[in-house]
Amino acid sequence: MTITENGPVLRAENISKVLGGKQILKGVSFTLKKGELKVLIGPSGGGKSTLLQCINFLIPPDEGQIYLDGEEIHIHRKRDLYAYRQKVGMIFQDFNLFDHLNALENVSIALRKVKKIARKEALERAMIELERVGIGDKANLYPAQLSGGQKQRVSIARALAMDPEVMLLDEPTSALDPELIGEVLAVIRNLAQDGMTMIMATHQIGFIRTLADNILFMQEGEIIEQGPPSELLMAGNATRVQQFCAKMNELYEEPEI
Amino acid sequence: MPEAFLVIKESFPYLLEGAGVTAAAVVGAMFFGLIIGVVLAVLQVYGPRPLGRLAGLYIWFFRGVPVLVLLFLFYFGLFSLIGVNLSAFTSVILVLGMTTGAYQSQIYRGAIESLPYGQLKAARALGMSDWTAIKNIILPQALRLSIPGFSNEYSIILKDSALAFVLGTSEIMARTHFVASRTYQHLPLYVTAGILYFILTWLGVKALRKLEDRVRIPGYSHHQG
Numbered sequence: 278m279t280i281t282e283n284g285p286v287l288r289a290e291n292i293s294k295v296l297g298g299k300q301i302l303k304g305v306s307f308t309l310k311k312g313e314l315k316v317l318i319g320p321s322g323g324g325k326s327t328l329l330q331c332i333n334f335l336i337p338p339d340e341g342q343i344y345l346d347g348e349e350i351h352i353h354r355k356r357d358l359y360a361y362r363q364k365v366g367m368i369f370q371d372f373n374l375f376d377h378l379n380a381l382e383n384v385s386i387a388l389r390k391v392k393k394i395a396r397k398e399a400l401e402r403a404m405i406e407l408e409r410v411g412i413g414d415k416a417n418l419y420p421a422q423l424s425g426g427q428k429q430r431v432s433i434a435r436a437l438a439m440d441p442e443v444m445l446l447d448e449p450t451s452a453l454d455p456e457l458i459g460e461v462l463a464v465i466r467n468l469a470q471d472g473m474t475m476i477m478a479t480h481q482i483g484f485i486r487t488l489a490d491n492i493l494f495m496q497e498g499e500i501i502e503q504g505p506p507s508e509l510l511m512a513g514n515a516t517r518v519q520q521f522c523a524k525m526n527e528l529y530e531e532p533e534i
Numbered sequence: 535m536p537e538a539f540l541v542i543k544e545s546f547p548y549l550l551e552g553a554g555v556t557a558a559a560v561v562g563a564m565f566f567g568l569i570i571g572v573v574l575a576v577l578q579v580y581g582p583r584p585l586g587r588l589a590g591l592y593i594w595f596f597r598g599v600p601v602l603v604l605l606f607l608f609y610f611g612l613f614s615l616i617g618v619n620l621s622a623f624t625s626v627i628l629v630l631g632m633t634t635g636a637y638q639s640q641i642y643r644g645a646i647e648s649l650p651y652g653q654l655k656a657a658r659a660l661g662m663s664d665w666t667a668i669k670n671i672i673l674p675q676a677l678r679l680s681i682p683g684f685s686n687e688y689s690i691i692l693k694d695s696a697l698a699f700v701l702g703t704s705e706i707m708a709r710t711h712f713v714a715s716r717t718y719q720h721l722p723l724y725v726t727a728g729i730l731y732f733i734l735t736w737l738g739v740k741a742l743r744k745l746e747d748r749v750r751i752p753g754y755s756h757h758q759g
Contacts, residue, residue, distance in 0.1 A: 335655050355663065363661035373656035377675045377751050387660035390670050421753025432656075439660060 284347070286311050286474050287365075287443045292331050292341035294324075301327045303498040304341070309443060312472040316485050316506075318521065319495035325478040326370075328495070329445045332476075333365045334358060345442070363391060366436030366444040370451050372428040374420040374435075380407060380427075381416040384435045392439070406434035410464045426457030433464055444468070446477035482522045486510055494518045538722040545713045545723070552709035553730045559623065559705060560692045560734075563630035564684075567691070570635025572677075575642035576668060589639070596636035601694050604629050609701050622701040630698075634691045641683035645676035678749055685742040689735045696731070706730050 285308035294302040301324045309315055317325045330336040332343060334352050343350045350361045374383050384403035388394045394402070407413045410430040420428055429449055436444060449465065450458040462484050469475065469488050479485065485492060485506055492509050494502040494517055502509060502517050509518040577589040596604070609625045620628070649672060657667035699708035710727040714720045 330655075333659055335658060359661045359663060361661075362659055365659075367656070367659035369652060369656065371650075371652055373650070373652035375653055375656070375671050375675075376754070377671075377678065379752075386670060387657075387662065390666050391661045419752045419754075421751065435656075435660070 285309060288344040289332060290342045292338045294327055294331055294338050301498050305500055307493060309474050309476055311474055313474055313490045314469045314488055315476045315491045315493060316489040317478040317493050317495055323495040324498040325495050326447050329447045329478060332445055333362050333367055363439050364442045366439060366441035368432055368436060368446040368449045370448040372432045374428055374431055376420050379417050379419050380431045383431055384438050388438055402438055406438045410434045424457060425453045426460045429461045430464055444473055444475045448478045450481060480525055482525055492518055538719050541717045541719040542722055542726055549709050549726060552704060552706040556695050556705040557734055559626050560695050562627040563634055563691055564688055566631025567634035567638050571638030571642050574639035575646060578643055579646050593636040593639055596633050601633055602697050604633060605697060605701060622703045626698040626703050630691055630695060634687055637687055641680045642676055645679035646672055649675055681742055681746040685739050688738045692735055
């Protein structure tokens with residue numbers, strides 16, 4: 278397969294996973310086109326997080342194939358796997374910053390140890406990324422000294438520094454206090470507008486409505502509905518997505534972004 | 535009593551030199567043990583199962599046999615069996631090092647397993663190999679957390695090093711025994727030996743405490759301010 282103008286950057290085919298005797302993913306497939314933002318929603322336990330972690334093989338899928346730019350990724354070819362992971366940035370719900378490194382080092386460590394970039398250059402690049410997410414002034418602070426929103430922005434900077442082609446975001450705002458959600462969503466919105474290809478699990482309905490190109494609704498390990506938000510979220514359409522989002526809206530007040 | 539003072543005064547430089555030998559042996563053993571302990575802990579946590587089992591076997595053996603038995607076993611038996619001729623001093627460092635390595639491994643294993651698994655995931659997600667992640671992300675944090683346990687182990691090994699006198703290493707205990715058997719001033723001499731051990735313990739523990747404060751991660755102290 279060759280890459281065409283609007284061909285998929287990332288393609289997941291038929292991903293299945295059993296964990297602890299339970300079928301978490303039942304043959305999930307999707308594609309991400311360049312610059313596209315797809316959103317994964319659905320009840321917890323539906324397999325969203327497992328799916329995202331299967332995409333970069335943090336959880337190796339039992340079955341299925343992943344293609345990046347048309348090339349199939351094989352988990353057993355370690356070198357290829359590491360190279361692939363550099364091109365697929367991941368943002369976690371609970372940040373997973375490296376606690377012994379300050380913000381600048383958190384962002385530069387993989388540049389130095391994985392991309393083998395010299396320390397000075399790596400730190401310069403890291404600083405650019407921290408400034409891009411609006412926390413250049415926090416470069417010397419350690420994770421324990423940062424707020425949740427700042428930590429998540431450091432983790433986004435850390436992923437961006439690797440020049441990823443695709444980003445996987447696993448509920449990036451779910452662990453945040455309501456007043457901190459906006460600053461993180463603003464960063465992600467900028468990425469979307471700059472054309473970053475992303476797939477993101479989130480419950481931020483307002484964000485989905487305005488920015489998502491496509492919604493994938495996952496339940497019990499399957500994608501049961503998909504389509505653009507304009508279709509799936511339209512009031513009166515008796516879609517599963519519509520029901521779910523109505524419920525979410527009842528439960529949470531959303532910050533404006 | 536004046537005679538006791540005289541004996542102490544005269545033998546003190548000799549005993550102090552013994553304290554130097556003890557310190558050298560213990561520092562050597564602790565560093566050797568550090569390397570062994572880290573390798574064992576990493577194998578137990580991340581290694582393939584057969585290697586983890588092997589590490590477990592090693593730990594089981596060295597924790598299960600008295601240090602005195604190990605000293606005899608290696609110095610008079612195993613070292614010569616494999617054809618290496620080591621001085622008593624080197625043997626003491628190796629045996630104490632292998633022993634403390636077994637104990638230290640469990641300090642490091644506990645520290646590694648106390649770290650959130652998410653950090654390893656994040657490191658992998660950035661394209662790090664497991665080895666790169668262990669070296670750059672896991673161990674720097676685990677070793678910090680291990681300093682209090684390491685300091686405990688130091689004070690234990692320091693005192694275990696007195697057993698080295700049975701091999702004829704000229705450390706504190708051997709020298710004290712030597713002077714006492716000539717002068718019959720057992721009480722003041724062994725009090726002096728005890729004080730030397732006490733000071734070495736104190737110095738080491740104090741230094742490790744300083745190190746702990748120096749490498750503390752900002753924002754992580756349980757202390758206020």
